Amino acid sequence: MNRPIPVAVRRTTCPHDCPSTCGLEVEVLDEHTIGRVRGSTENSYTAGVICAKVARYAERVHSPNRLTRPLLRSGPKGSGQFREISWDEALDRIAEAFLAAEARHGTEAVWPYYYAGTMGQVQRDGINRLRHAKRYSEEFGTICTNLAWTGWIAGTGRLAGADPREMAKSDLVVIWGTNAVATQVNVMTHATRARKERGAKIAVVDVYRTPTMEQADIGLILRPGTDAALACAVMHVLFRDGLADREYLSEYSDVPAELEAHLATRTPQWAAPITGLSVGEIESFARAIGTTPKTFFRLGYGFSRQRNGTVAMHAVSSIPVVAGSWRHEGGGAFHNNGAIFRLDKTLVEGLDVRDPSVRRLDQSRIGAVLTGDRVALKGGGPVMATLIQNTNPMSVAPDQEKVRAGFAREDLFVAVHEQFMTDTAKMADIVLPATTFLEHDDLYRGGGNQYLLLGPKLIEPPGEARENHRVIGDLAERLGAVHPGFDMTAREHVDHMLRSAGLGGFEDHLEHPAIDLQPPFERAHFLDGFGHSDGRFHFAPEWTKVAADNDGPMGPWADLPRLPDQWAVTEETDAEHPFRLVTPPARNFLNSSFTETETSMAKEKGPRVMIHPDDLTDLGIADGEEIRLVNARGAVISRARAFDGVRRGVVIAEGIFPNSAHRDGRGINTLTGDDQCAPYGGPAFHDNRVRIEATKNGDRGGAAT
Numbered sequence: 220m221n222r223p224i225p226v227a228v229r230r231t232t233c234p235h236d237c238p239s240t241c242g243l244e245v246e247v248l249d250e251h252t253i254g255r256v257r258g259s260t261e262n263s264y265t266a267g268v269i270c271a272k273v274a275r276y277a278e279r280v281h282s283p284n285r286l287t288r289p290l291l292r293s294g295p296k297g298s299g300q301f302r303e304i305s306w307d308e309a310l311d312r313i314a315e316a317f318l319a320a321e322a323r324h325g326t327e328a329v330w331p332y333y334y335a336g337t338m339g340q341v342q343r344d345g346i347n348r349l350r351h352a353k354r355y356s357e358e359f360g361t362i363c364t365n366l367a368w369t370g371w372i373a374g375t376g377r378l379a380g381a382d383p384r385e386m387a388k389s390d391l392v393v394i395w396g397t398n399a400v401a402t403q404v405n406v407m408t409h410a411t412r413a414r415k416e417r418g419a420k421i422a423v424v425d426v427y428r429t430p431t432m433e434q435a436d437i438g439l440i441l442r443p444g445t446d447a448a449l450a451c452a453v454m455h456v457l458f459r460d461g462l463a464d465r466e467y468l469s470e471y472s473d474v475p476a477e478l479e480a481h482l483a484t485r486t487p488q489w490a491a492p493i494t495g496l497s498v499g500e501i502e503s504f505a506r507a508i509g510t511t512p513k514t515f516f517r518l519g520y521g522f523s524r525q526r527n528g529t530v531a532m533h534a535v536s537s538i539p540v541v542a543g544s545w546r547h548e549g550g551g552a553f554h555n556n557g558a559i560f561r562l563d564k565t566l567v568e569g570l571d572v573r574d575p576s577v578r579r580l581d582q583s584r585i586g587a588v589l590t591g592d593r594v595a596l597k598g599g600g601p602v603m604a605t606l607i608q609n610t611n612p613m614s615v616a617p618d619q620e621k622v623r624a625g626f627a628r629e630d631l632f633v634a635v636h637e638q639f640m641t642d643t644a645k646m647a648d649i650v651l652p653a654t655t656f657l658e659h660d661d662l663y664r665g666g667g668n669q670y671l672l673l674g675p676k677l678i679e680p681p682g683e684a685r686e687n688h689r690v691i692g693d694l695a696e697r698l699g700a701v702h703p704g705f706d707m708t709a710r711e712h713v714d715h716m717l718r719s720a721g722l723g724g725f726e727d728h729l730e731h732p733a734i735d736l737q738p739p740f741e742r743a744h745f746l747d748g749f750g751h752s753d754g755r756f757h758f759a760p761e762w763t764k765v766a767a768d769n770d771g772p773m774g775p776w777a778d779l780p781r782l783p784d785q786w787a788v789t790e791e792t793d794a795e796h797p798f799r800l801v802t803p804p805a806r807n808f809l810n811s812s813f814t815e816t817e818t819s820m821a822k823e824k825g826p827r828v829m830i831h832p833d834d835l836t837d838l839g840i841a842d843g844e845e846i847r848l849v850n851a852r853g854a855v856i857s858r859a860r861a862f863d864g865v866r867r868g869v870v871i872a873e874g875i876f877p878n879s880a881h882r883d884g885r886g887i888n889t890l891t892g893d894d895q896c897a898p899y900g901g902p903a904f905h906d907n908r909v910r911i912e913a914t915k916n917g918d919r920g921g922a923a924t
């Protein structure tokens with residue numbers, strides 16, 4: 220009789236940069252091998268559901284393309300020619316290059332560079348300990364959350380909100396500027412539960428008919444960058460029709476009378492031509508919100524990636540205040556839970572040895588920094604050496620022509636610690652093989668939920684792959700960097716953070732890795748006061764306050780509107796560039812991750828741009844034809860896809876494909892800008908003007924597969 224082989228099922232946490240931060244159940248087949256990955260059923264936010272790309276994680280972790288040995292460049296920069304070397308030689312060479320850069324130009328010539336390939340608190344942020352101990356240039360992490368978080372905090376005063384599981388208790392779930400089906404599937408789990416169990420309605424606000432909108436009862440497709448106009452008109456209707464909660468407003472907000480007066484002219488008739496929506500669409504959306512006490516606003520990042528994105532986030536987050544939705548369970552709003560986790564990161568990040576006088580360079584301006592832009596360098600000397608962990612700037616960072624020129628510099632030393640041979644690793648002098656979350660220990664914070672989650676090591680790494688934490692420690696030793704955090708294991712760091720938060724230790728959470736830190740209802744709904752010192756929601760934010768203890772306000776901050784309003788700073792079309800380009804995530808990739816797996820690549824096919832069929836007709840371009848998108852920043856070759864779920868004049872390019880998937884090796888971020896948006900920096904990935912040309916290249920090239 221064939222008996223099934225016993226399989227250990229272990230619980231852990233998805234490390235990817237995704238608001239869902241799912242609890243996982245992983246089949247461990249042996250000490251080197253995993254089987255299937257499922258969503259944890261004991262985790263009340265994951266509720267047994269995860270995305271398809273992580274369900275097939277075995278394909279990624281056991282990919283033949285994993286890096287397994289340290290590599291030294293053996294051909295010209297970017298040639299992709301490398302030879303294997305030992306770890307000792309690789310680390311010695313990096314240390315030598317860093318010490319040489321320091322000796323010639325000072326410590327700020329070294330710029331360790333990282334982001335959120337893993338969201339683990341130790342493996343992601345430990346690079347800062349080396350940075351601070353050595354006084355290397357700091358990184359101002361702007362690429363993702365700046366515009367959104369600044370806008371949210373401007374109003375509410377605290378980066379937190381209603382329990383995201385309350386969506387299931389709502390009567391109207393408004394999913395605004397997030398394609399949750401693709402980017403955080405669990406939002407749909409809870410929203411559709413509300414529909415099933417209570418007959419709730421789902422509304423989606425986006426700039427094209429996403430799979431999320433296809434599941435909605437109310438779908439609003441507005442022009443990119445006009446969310447504040449819609450928000451103002453909605454609030455106008457609430458005041459006009461007696462649907463504003465005046466009692467709540469006088470207790471919980473700063474200037475409700477001034478807001479009402481200001482909104483008097485922000486009618487649906489005013490907003491319709493700005494947003495492209497009809498007056499009827501705006502009226503009935505506003506009415507639905509105003510007559511549904513339990514309206515839950517789930518605000519995503521997408522609509523903040525516009526040059527007026529912070530203002531838009533603040534304007535939209537003002538609606539539940541005017542409507543008084545916060546009073547009700549199943550009502551209110553949620554964006555991110557950053558503020559509920561109070562982890563002591565001193566040892567992980569070396570915060571105690573940080574020197575605030577060291578310059579801070581904008582992550583999103585890496586192209587400008589590496590090409591010697593004086594402003595981007597803060598008037599200081601050049602960056603001569605870098606170690607990159609957890610990010611792929613040669614693909615994901617804006618203004619790629621500058622990024623490419625920077626990485627091509629012969630005098631720049633680049634070490635890249637990676638799981639795969641990414642576009643960035645290809646530009647490196649030394650490539651180091653990295654572990655995945657299944658092969659190291661870490662601790663994760665829920666972005667879109669309320670859990671703190673353990674991620675224990677489950678299997679051994681392939682070949683000689685090493686965890687980030689160890690590499691940082693090994694380099695510290697060679698560089699003479701001293702800090703107690705270097706003498707601890709990753710597990711000890713996790714243990715320390717847990718214990719200092721009064722949450723037990725590492726071992727206590729191995730069986731049940733998710734620790735529920737949901738604040739009580741009164742606090743989560745700001746019923747005990749909003750996060751500002753006056754306890755009120757601010758319709759009139761102190762825009763520059765957020766920047767006060769940092770590098771000062773950025774962008775055209777002096778022109779920021781005092782109250783929620785449409786702010787005309789987006790990159791609008793002109794005669795030469797008649798289209799607005801939006802570049803949102805692809806369902807089967809995670810930023811540039813998973814582009815290395817065959818299944819994801821096969822599902823996404825290749826770079827494509829969704830264009831309205833009537834626009835294609837006017838352009839004389841056929842569905843499927845190869846096209847070139849052009850603006851002042853550069854040109855990208857892609858392929859046209861006729862799609863009637865987008866407005867005329869707006870085009871959508873989903874996914875950050877590897878540069879090599881584009882016929883001339885230039886990825887979508889060639890077209891996006893690295894200018895710092897007001898008031899606190901961050902790039903506007905979805906705010907680009909372009910023109911579209913046929914390449915007349917027949918059917919050759921363009922698509923990846």
Ligand SMILES: Nc1nc2c(c(=O)[nH]1)N[C@H]1C(S)=C(S)[C@@H](COP(=O)(O)OP(=O)(O)OC[C@H]3O[C@@H](n4cnc5c(=O)[nH]c(N)nc54)[C@H](O)[C@@H]3O)O[C@H]1N2
Pocket residue numbers: 236237238363395396397398399401402403424425426427429442443444445446518519520521522523524525801803804805806807808809810811905
């Ligand atoms: N499958 C997958 N999942 C991901 C990612 C991925 O690449 N792939 N990336 C992860 C990361 S790092 C993040 S930060 C999150 C981001 O996830 P989201 O919060 O969903 O943000 P975005 O994906 O940037 O954009 C979401 C939607 O905003 C829309 N949008 C763009 N401009 C506007 C506008 O002006 N107004 C409105 N109303 N909508 C607009 C886009 O069309 C898109 O559908 O997703 C994470 N999850």
Ligand SMILES: Nc1nc2c(c(=O)[nH]1)N[C@H]1C(S)=C(S)[C@@H](COP(=O)(O)OP(=O)(O)OC[C@H]3O[C@@H](n4cnc5c(=O)[nH]c(N)nc54)[C@H](O)[C@@H]3O)O[C@H]1N2
Pocket residue numbers: 236334335336337342362363607608609610611612615616636637638639641653654655656687802803804809810811812875887888891904
């Ligand atoms: N056009 C356009 N561009 C965008 C966006 C967009 O919407 N449109 N979104 C932006 C956003 S929101 C973000 S957050 C950025 C994200 O951009 P990135 O932070 O660069 O995200 P990924 O592309 O996922 O790259 C993460 C890399 O980290 C590696 N990695 C994962 N785990 C580990 C580990 O434990 N150790 C080491 N050493 N490496 C590891 C992965 O293999 C992967 O190559 O992209 C931005 N770029």
Ligand code: SF4
Pocket residue numbers: 233234235237238239240241269270271273274402403404405809
């Ligand atoms: S939905 Fe997001 S957090 Fe959940 S498994 Fe997929 S990538 Fe990970």
Ligand SMILES: [Mo]
Pocket residue numbers: 236362363364
């Ligand atoms: Mo992100």
